[in-house]
Amino acid sequence: QQTTEHITVEWRGRVGIITLNRPHALNALNLALGAEVVAAAAAMDTDPSIGAIVLTGSEKAFAAGADIKEMAGRSYADVIREDFFSVWDRFAAVRTPTIAAVSGYALGGGCEVAMMCDLLIAAENARFGQPEITLGTMPGIGGTQRLARAVGKAKAMDLVLTGRMMDAEEAERAGLVSRIVTTDTLLDETLAIAEKIASMSLPAAYAAKEAVAHAHESTLAAGVQFERRTFHATFALADRAEGMAAFVEKRPPTFTHA
Numbered sequence: 001q002q003t004t005e006h007i008t009v010e011w012r013g014r015v016g017i018i019t020l021n022r023p024h025a026l027n028a029l030n031l032a033l034g035a036e037v038v039a040a041a042a043a044m045d046t047d048p049s050i051g052a053i054v055l056t057g058s059e060k061a062f063a064a065g066a067d068i069k070e071m072a073g074r075s076y077a078d079v080i081r082e083d084f085f086s087v088w089d090r091f092a093a094v095r096t097p098t099i100a101a102v103s104g105y106a107l108g109g110g111c112e113v114a115m116m117c118d119l120l121i122a123a124e125n126a127r128f129g130q131p132e133i134t135l136g137t138m139p140g141i142g143g144t145q146r147l148a149r150a151v152g153k154a155k156a157m158d159l160v161l162t163g164r165m166m167d168a169e170e171a172e173r174a175g176l177v178s179r180i181v182t183t184d185t186l187l188d189e190t191l192a193i194a195e196k197i198a199s200m201s202l203p204a205a206y207a208a209k210e211a212v213a214h215a216h217e218s219t220l221a222a223g224v225q226f227e228r229r230t231f232h233a234t235f236a237l238a239d240r241a242e243g244m245a246a247f248v249e250k251r252p253p254t255f256t257h258a
């Protein structure tokens, strides 16, 4: 376990856990926190002994948005020069499966970062929203795009234009959330899912994740063609031969992640 200024990083077997730890600001995402998360996630992403990455916050807040106090004094010229918040692109580009475990508020940038993850597990007390409009601005870390793709135009417009929050049940109904669990079991349940994912062949997981991500980024025909070639490519893996042989021989597979 390693603690830096704004986060705690833990390795549990093949699962990496990044916990946002800025309680006095409800885990608001300032640039320093973003840099710490991205550095930790990038290190885990290039470590083949890690097969899944969990991102979580506190019980009260996953993250209550980008840090409004840090943004308040910036001008248009400042944010365009800094390409403000592009630091999170590296997190979105992580190839290892990522899971957001969300308890409490996931607002603004917090919701946007949760949506960058492959799975989103919500505690019963989770609240999602894009309240930027109430600050005279709009989502800027992918929210308009990822929310619209996840929940469709009607609900995305509703959330982005009114700034209202939705609870865990509405988020699950809308397709934003993979599963809802009780608040006190959130981390245990998420770790069980992460361990399951991490026990699979990592190269097969890279391929599967990349192909599912394509569904959001291409036409159906191009996505299906990409999927077919990626599927074909898994036949180069020892894990693919082992997984199928194990099934035929009625035994559990032993994956070597190769």
Ligand code: CO8
Binding pocket: 024, 025, 026, 028, 029, 064, 065, 066, 067, 068, 069, 079, 084, 085, 105, 107, 108, 109, 110, 131, 132, 135, 138, 139, 140, 141
């Ligand atoms: N930024 C900075 N500080 C925050 C933030 C935030 N987003 N959210 C909460 N805090 C701070 C509060 O200021 C308060 O600090 P202090 O004790 O020093 O006053 C502390 O956290 C606790 O917060 P509250 O007292 O407000 O706690 P409550 O339980 O009363 O309320 C809420 C919780 C409802 C979550 C409330 O804090 C709130 O509305 N927060 C702001 C939510 C929000 O608007 N988020 C969107 C931010 S904008 C954004 O994310 C833009 C992303 C895109 C940027 C891209 C740029 C290019």
